[in-house]
Amino acid sequence: MGLVVAILRSLGSPTLNLFLIAYLDLFRSIPMIVLMVVIYYALPYVGITLVSVTATIVALSLGYGAYAAESFRSGIESVHYGQVEAARALGLSRWQTMRMVILPQAIRVVIPPLTGNLIAMLKDTAVASVVASPELLKRAREVYVGKANPTSLVMAALMYLAILIPLSRLAGWLELQLKKRQTQQWRSQAQR
Amino acid sequence: MIEVVDLHKHFKDLHVLKGISTTVTRGEVVAIMGPSGGGKSTFLRCMNRLEEPTSGKIIVEGVDITSPYVDINKVRTEIGMVFQLFNLFPHLSVIDNIKLAPVNVRKISAKEATDRGMALLEKVGLVHKANAFPDQLSGGQQQRVAIARALAMQPQIMFFDEPTSALDPEMIGEVLDVMRTLAGEGMTMVVVSHEMGFIREAADRILMLADGFLIEEGAPREIFSHPKHTRTQEFLGKIL
Numbered sequence: 001m002g003l004v005v006a007i008l009r010s011l012g013s014p015t016l017n018l019f020l021i022a023y024l025d026l027f028r029s030i031p032m033i034v035l036m037v038v039i040y041y042a043l044p045y046v047g048i049t050l051v052s053v054t055a056t057i058v059a060l061s062l063g064y065g066a067y068a069a070e071s072f073r074s075g076i077e078s079v080h081y082g083q084v085e086a087a088r089a090l091g092l093s094r095w096q097t098m099r100m101v102i103l104p105q106a107i108r109v110v111i112p113p114l115t116g117n118l119i120a121m122l123k124d125t126a127v128a129s130v131v132a133s134p135e136l137l138k139r140a141r142e143v144y145v146g147k148a149n150p151t152s153l154v155m156a157a158l159m160y161l162a163i164l165i166p167l168s169r170l171a172g173w174l175e176l177q178l179k180k181r182q183t184q185q186w187r188s189q190a191q192r
Numbered sequence: 193m194i195e196v197v198d199l200h201k202h203f204k205d206l207h208v209l210k211g212i213s214t215t216v217t218r219g220e221v222v223a224i225m226g227p228s229g230g231g232k233s234t235f236l237r238c239m240n241r242l243e244e245p246t247s248g249k250i251i252v253e254g255v256d257i258t259s260p261y262v263d264i265n266k267v268r269t270e271i272g273m274v275f276q277l278f279n280l281f282p283h284l285s286v287i288d289n290i291k292l293a294p295v296n297v298r299k300i301s302a303k304e305a306t307d308r309g310m311a312l313l314e315k316v317g318l319v320h321k322a323n324a325f326p327d328q329l330s331g332g333q334q335q336r337v338a339i340a341r342a343l344a345m346q347p348q349i350m351f352f353d354e355p356t357s358a359l360d361p362e363m364i365g366e367v368l369d370v371m372r373t374l375a376g377e378g379m380t381m382v383v384v385s386h387e388m389g390f391i392r393e394a395a396d397r398i399l400m401l402a403d404g405f406l407i408e409e410g411a412p413r414e415i416f417s418h419p420k421h422t423r424t425q426e427f428l429g430k431i432l
Binding site: 080082083085086087088089090091092093096100101104105108 | 240242265266268269271272273275277279280281282283292293296297338341342345
């Protein structure tokens, strides 16, 4: 979703950009918890009823899609304009240029920040308990209430850690790899 | 082969090309020279519409490419372009750089594209680098790959936009050698360059561009020994 928005923005149409920027500003400004509550409790009044799991997915997609779009955009913009010119001069269409030349280079740049986004999103799934989504925190609380034993809550916390610590290590590692490759490139360019 | 009629180009308030008209015939090697900021690169880039001309006509093989109905991608497949900064695709190996457009635009098979690509690498002396990546090559090698990449589309015309300006002196020769070979084979070429030696031997005609005007044109021998326009004299005085 973020990728689609970023590609649309790279087209540079002023009218389209107005809408896209409105989307980005809107969803990056709304706290996730508010977004979920609005989608789950308020949308039924205008005739859109979503079950809690769907509401959660929609809210997370809209909210984090906006962040991802900005990451992708910075990645796309980091690709040197000469790349576009070389591709177009060979007769590749705009879309082929995007798909075969720009995105493969942009995605490498974007992976570390995107992993960061993913981590934030996984943590925000806990927010979905407010719309009664059967996610980890809600399940843990049910057990806690049923048995009057906080072990389940501790377990839930540990499970978050078990998933997220490896992920944030992965993000750090990816960033390091990217930096290494860049310094290598700079070095080989400097040698020339 | 290419006919340019009264070409103008504005960048906002800046009038870069002020009515250029000329023709390039098949098999001709045309060098574009002139002081920097005179519109040389812009002129070249207008001829495959990397820059949109403001007004005027550019007729390539009988087709006015400034027409909004023209399929510019198709026109560009017939015009190979080599850039000052090479612009190889860093995420693709040398051979994949060369194959990308033939496979995806000309729609030839991967096998055929590889064969053709290897033959071109042979020609530019870089067969052993087929699987290397651009950042593992020297500037001169990168530029030779860029030439092979452009040739892989089997274009009718080749454009060179200051192909040796970003190179260390000891690498300029290897790139000019490839260009000389091409010229010798009868390729139609338009070259923005100040390599006097190359132009003297290989070019059929020089276009002198200054301040957006085509101030003088003629055979290299004539222009180098008897420049008529004062700007040409000044310019040649500086670079000789």
